[in-house]
Amino acid sequence: MLTPATANDVTDKGDAAGDALVLRHLSKEYRAGVPVLKDINLEIPGSGLTAIIGPSGTGKSTLIRCINRLVQPTSGEILYGGQDLAKLGGAAMREARRRIGMVFQEYNLVERLTVMENLLCGRLGYVSAWRVWLRRFPQRDIDHAFSLLEAVGLAGFENRRADALSGGQRQRVGIARAVMQEPKIILADEPTSSLDPKTSVEIMELLRNLGAERNIPVVVNIHNVELARRFATRIVGMTGGRVVYDGSPGDLTDKDLNTIYGGENWLE
Amino acid sequence: MSTLDQTAARRRAFTPNWPARLFFLAFAIYLVYAASRLGFNLERMSYGLEHGQRFLARMFPPSFARSELIISGIVESLQIAIIASFFGIVLALPVGFLAARNLMPVWITWPMRAFVALCRSFHPIIVAIIFVKAIGFGALAGVMALIVASVGFISKLFAEAIEEISLKQVEAVRATGAGFFAVLVMGVLPQVLPRFIGFSTYQLDSNLRNSTMVGIVGGGGIGATLFTAYQRFDFDVVLAILIVIVGMIMVAEIVSGWARRVFQ
Amino acid sequence: MTVTEALHHDWQRFTLAQKLSRYAFYLASVAALVISLRTIEVIPEFLYDAPTQMADLITRMWPLDWTYLQPTLTALIETLHIATVGTFLAVLMAVPIGLLAARNVTPSAPINLFAKFVFVTSRSVNSLIWALLFVAVFGPGPLAGTMAIAFRSIGFTGKLFAEALEEANMGSIEALTASGASRFSTLLMGYWPQARPAFWSIALFRWDINIRESAVLGLVGAGGIGVALETAMSLLYWDQVAVVLLAIFAVVVLAEIIVTTVRTRLI
Structure with missing residues (x-):
């Protein structure tokens, strides 16, 4: 997986923390001449919870989707684990x-599948389609799924169908599915926007704790500044497709928030 | 991690669906049995492959030498489809109303529903055969057969559409002191008209397809020309007719799609 | 649509272009009807004669000739085999083509178009005409009938299956793609669970239609109960024809009852 030729100093931080994710000059235009992301340069370290805040339509979702290539970036590099993700294919x-x-x-x-099947969807990248068809997942994956169900507080829900769950429960399944991948990093796109305030806090706690326990860095797009302040170790503020703030939650002042959300930027 | 026997008892990742598995097994066995009864075997298949090649070879290139025959056949098919659709729709309107259980008393809906079921249960071809015997060869028998099919199809869906309407709106119209027909026209029709148009254009397409077929049993239209060419082994003419039929139905689908959008 | 909207619709709901296209539609319909009625060739004498001929037909059907029930039932079972195996083969062929036709599964316009062309061809050629073609290939018998049913049904099942796939919630699909699932795994765990209820209901619905359709294939020698009908009719044994018609009616009603109950259970 790691090719020494492209490995740089960022990848050699040892096992204590995961690899850093480095975005260089990342840009995205859905329509030519209308950039949504403008020359983003960002380094996300191998641990901690990074919250990306900013007004709607400012490219937060696009940024996160560029990282795992659900959206194809127009230009720039996404360096991770010694590879440029922007150039990978197939x-x-x-x-x-x-x-x-x-x-x-x-x-x-997948609404019509059970909670267990949804969790095991996280293993689709590892298990052959033939075994998926027969639902012959490795016992290790199934054990892992059961322990994750307990960890997210959904023990005993394995045979419920996803469409029978409440919003908070569904998001717990969503998080468990992501952790099932045994990922090196977790991206979360507005994970709390469809939830009530109390459930939102629980979901953020879950994300933070799972990330800390497993030493997985978490990147969260979030509207709610309060939640970002409370749970993040670092805050990135975006507006108009650019990064305008990057620092610790403690340093985030009202003036910074004004730059991110305020005044003339709304009218742009 | 907990011990294995405990996990085996409680932790079943997937509950096996035994009834479904048994059903699929039984169905697979049935398929094998039925296929053998129907003559699916290697011998027939290789025979078919060989004949199919010869058959295809004789089809190409398609021959449009008899184009005036093809055109007159297609025109007659179109006439059959249009006339049958018109009378079918006109008849289906009252029949559908009378069969709607939320508007009519049971003693009307029951016989109407039985009539609609009778119209629907026989394939248009069988109805066409009966009409050919009754009123002789020609386009009229085809028209009558397709009218029966149209009444069966449109009335059923129309009655179902009426049964799904919101009675609150009907009540509101009734509250203005409107009479029975005024309630139908103002309270019921506006709610079901777009769907009625949808069923009707769909039936027009369907009638067009079937009007290419009734000729095989003497009901007029292109089917007669096709069947004659087939019996004379003029397979190149058969292919030409098939191409024309597919083309005509594609055009008809585009036109009826346009009609549905106009009355959206 | 509310009542007030309906009341106003002549002067508010439609733009001029909409009104014009409606009038064009009415005009075209009336013109097509008038032209068809004036030019269609109908022999009036036949029409005047129709009621007496019809009455004669019905009196000849009564009483029913129950001795014909045995061959009718044998042929009826063959018809059921044709419908079931034919539907199965149709679904088998329609699923891959349906995948190619669904714009979200196969994001390639030329391939979508090709698959849709296959569907239109399959649906435009009637079952009886498909039967003629397959009789020429396989010779007379139920094999030709089964193939006719199968090919005729590809268009219907495939088109509806493709539409069901296109209605799938793309969010779930995106999530599976994000986990690194292969295309086949995405189909299996993302699209299939969402399209499954539609799939079964399409297959059942088509089976119901195919029972009606396979009843006539025998008229061109492609097996099933149509053969029994053809034999009785060519010998002018109308009391036997009535038995066959009754049998078809019974099995069609039965199939409809089965389909409705299964469908309510399944979904």
């Missing part, structure tokens, strides 16, 4: 994706 891209867990705003569970 099987190599799928291999990179399975090392990156993703949590979605609308949970994106």
